[in-house]
Amino acid sequence: MKIGVLMGGLSSEREISLRSGKAVFEALKRKGYDAVCIDPAPDLGLILQRRKVDAAFICLHGTPGEDGTVQGLLEFMGIPYTGSGVLASAAAMDKIVTKKLLIYHAIPTPDFSVNEHGRTTGKRIALPVIVKPATEGSTIGVSRVSVKKDLEKAIRIARRFGPKVLIEKFIQGRELTVGILNDLPLPVVEIRPMSGFYDFKSKYTPGRTEYRVPAPLLRRVSKRVQELALSAHRALGCNGASRVDFMLADGDDPYVLEVNTIPGMTETSLLPKAAREAGISFDDLVERILTAAVRG
Numbered sequence: 001m002k003i004g005v006l007m008g009g010l011s012s013e014r015e016i017s018l019r020s021g022k023a024v025f026e027a028l029k030r031k032g033y034d035a036v037c038i039d040p041a042p043d044l045g046l047i048l049q050r051r052k053v054d055a056a057f058i059c060l061h062g063t064p065g066e067d068g069t070v071q072g073l074l075e076f077m078g079i080p081y082t083g084s085g086v087l088a089s090a091a092a093m094d095k096i097v098t099k100k101l102l103i104y105h106a107i108p109t110p111d112f113s114v115n116e117h118g119r120t121t122g123k124r125i126a127l128p129v130i131v132k133p134a135t136e137g138s139t140i141g142v143s144r145v146s147v148k149k150d151l152e153k154a155i156r157i158a159r160r161f162g163p164k165v166l167i168e169k170f171i172q173g174r175e176l177t178v179g180i181l182n183d184l185p186l187p188v189v190e191i192r193p194m195s196g197f198y199d200f201k202s203k204y205t206p207g208r209t210e211y212r213v214p215a216p217l218l219r220r221v222s223k224r225v226q227e228l229a230l231s232a233h234r235a236l237g238c239n240g241a242s243r244v245d246f247m248l249a250d251g252d253d254p255y256v257l258e259v260n261t262i263p264g265m266t267e268t269s270l271l272p273k274a275a276r277e278a279g280i281s282f283d284d285l286v287e288r289i290l291t292a293a294v295r296g
Contacts (some may be wrong), residue, residue: 003028003290004053006070008039008262011062012140012161020265021059027286028057041063045073055294056081057286059265061137066262067093082293084261088237092259095166096134098236102256105235107228109256110247115155115165125169131155134164137260144170144197171247171255176215178229179263179271180242181285183290185226186274190215211270213277221252232256243271 005028006015007021021037027033036051040060048056052263056074058081064070068090074081084092091097102109113122114134131154132142141161143154151167158165177196179186187213189269190212191198201208215222229244236259243263247255263271 001034001053001054002052003033003035003057004038004048004051005035005057005059006038006040006065007059007294008059009062009065010058011065013061013137013265016264017059017061017065020061020269023282024057024059024286026241026278027283028290030283031287040070041067042213043183044070044076048077048079051194053079055079057293058082058262061262063135072159079255080293080296083240084236084238084242088239089261091236092238092261093135094164095132095258096164097142098258099166101235102232102276105231107231107235107256108254109244110169110171112168112282115167116163120167125167127151128170130168130170131158132168133158133161133164136161138210139198147206156241167212168257171249173249174215176225176248176254177244177270177274178226178244178246179189179274180229180233180238181275181288182234182240182270183230185230186226186271187214187277188217188222189213189270190217191270191275192271193249211273213273214257218252219252221248227254228254232259236261239293241285 005021005025008018025035025037038047056079059064060066068086071086071089096114099109099112111123112126113120128146130144135252138212141158143157145151145154155165175191177189194208225246233242233243238261243260245257272282272285
């Protein structure tokens, strides 16, 4: 069986995708799989046919690899692939859709409003707020706004990455994340950026963020966060591996921020950190994700 590792792509997260894909490719080779790296182009279908790919391991971040587009192509071609299906991928990629689904399922998420085409609708959110593009990842285009005069500038920055902008209540507290692997929650990870804000530099610059695995939480709080993570994963209809991001407010009240259907897969990414704490090596994690996809 030949595994095509889809990596790179055209989104603003291309470099992160290449790093994830390379790590996955090397893990598959160490496990003895026949694997090839594929950087998608408009003729991806033909490329997959020429390379005789039997299954796809998707390491694409952002559009069109994480939003259901590539998943739809693979469905049409009958090629099994890792991660969530078309609908769940599309829903999770759009943070506004995600939040509406979370609310429907009574899963706590910060209050929000939406700015689209210069008009803001929804609840009036008191400052401070987080302003972010509705369909970007890796904290790209995200601003924290504490004074009213900075709000329009933050919206303009976010709008560079798409017409829909999410304006979300800022939750003061601890940043947590929970990986889900084949419908089982992994240990909670606490994220402690040195700058106080987990932006792009904090995510991808060594030494700028401390990660505590497992997060030092009361057992009941840790269990509650894991339960909510699994509920969010299921509410969106996710499969395989995902990662659910939280803010834990004062009083230990958890709020789901978003669901990532294609978590970073470098050996220092958050999902592999949590898996390692659960006794799952990086190579075994990659194999478990692949096996679940192939078995359907």
